[in-house]
Amino acid sequence: MVNELFVYVTGQKYCFSIEDISEGHCEKIRDLVRECPSQRIIINRPKKAFEAILDFHLTGILHMPISTCPEEFKEELDFWEISHKKMERCCLNRLASHYREKALLKDYKNSGTCMPEKYESYPKSSPRKIFQKVWNILNYHDDCLVAKIYFFVSTSFILLSIFGVAISTLPEFRVKEAPPEAVPTASPPPDYCKLLYDKLTSSKSLAVSLNKSIERDGSDFMTSIFPESVHKKIPSLQQTIDQGTTVFFYIEIATTIFFTAEQVMRILTCPALLAYTCGLMNIVEILLLLASYCRFVLHFLEIDYNGTAWSLLLYVQMFRVLRIVRVMRHVLAFKVLNYSVKVGKKDLCIIIMYIFIGLMIFSNLVFFFELSEDFRSIPDAWWWTLITMTTVGYGDMIPKTIAGKLLGCVCAVSGVIMLSLVIPIFVNTFLFLYQFAELESVTIPAPKKPSELKRKVTSDDTEVTFSSE
CATH class of the missing domain: 3.30.710.10 (Potassium Channel Kv1.1; Chain A)
Structure with missing residues (x-):
């Protein structure tokens, strides 16, 4: 048709x-x-x-x-x-x-990091080729046996450094101060001449009292952040020797020597020194090493550092846990997780905005619904709202009225809805990128040679002939 x-x-x-x-x-x-x-x-x-x-x-x-x-x-x-x-x-x-x-x-x-990880091409006979090999081993880029051994040794020293400080904070290893002896003293009779003199010179001592109040306010501010002196929590090097726990002293020496040698090798073999020293983790590592060496200097000079200025050396020790991040950032799952969080900045802002709105609404309502003894102020109610919305629920602040309990139910349910809507976005992004990143480690067999695919002809085979009409 x-x-x-x-x-x-x-x-x-x-x-x-x-x-x-x-x-x-x-x-x-x-x-x-x-x-x-x-x-x-x-x-x-x-x-x-x-x-x-x-x-x-x-x-x-x-x-x-x-x-x-x-x-x-x-x-x-x-x-x-x-x-x-x-x-x-x-x-x-x-x-x-x-x-x-x-x-x-x-x-x-x-996506890359601020740390330079690649060298330019050099001849095989060049000394920079050796630096490149050492740099790849120090940053776990090579898959050779030496790199695996170094990864195990480096991780062991990092864990030894972290757990050394952690175990030294056990109650049996802390500094025990003897209680002051109570000395009974009889109250002396009042000195009227001294009282008259203090009254006449009160205007002159006003500036001194103001300075003392400023110093007291500063110490109160530090006490609000650190309620107990750090030297009571972490023993000094001399105290570890006096208490018979010299193992912590030797752990400090061994880890400091290892991290110093590692840092020196990184600086010597780094492709770009300026970019390397500007990295956040490298700055933290250098500060930790300086704090460790200052502790050794004070120990060998027999200087007691119970004061606030020298106690900063012990406060720096809490940042030792960041060394584990340096190792974990080379693990594939941690890389993908870190990038997933960076990609989800918009979703994180949505969570923060949602929590902020919830803090403002629920904290104001529960403050007026409950007694002042239970919720002393609206900022105190912020803590209760945050803990309830994140479904943690410490129980330190509990609504007791009917309206407060109903408000707590609404606050908890809204927090569950928030988590159930936003968390899957991070999970889907992480799983998608992790599956893609794992493709590089999957070994797919190469195609077999034609000789291996040939089959032996047997008597059971049927011969098929194609002929043109």
């Missing part, structure tokens, strides 16, 4: 009416039909994707097949000059998700 048009797509034959094809929605197909004088058109395009294009051309509804890759379908749309905005909402979301994930993977590949 003259009214029929046959379209061959990668071997598949389709029969259409010329009127339907010539009046379709795809302009490029209409031009193809008008330019083709015969009733037979051969199109070498992907069959599944082109079937969706034909459906759109005839019906005006564009869907993406489930078995078709979004990238391939987008190329097909570009070939037939069809805008992706003409896709239905269900399939357009799938295409947008594909390109969102593609952009995320591209940004993940290009």
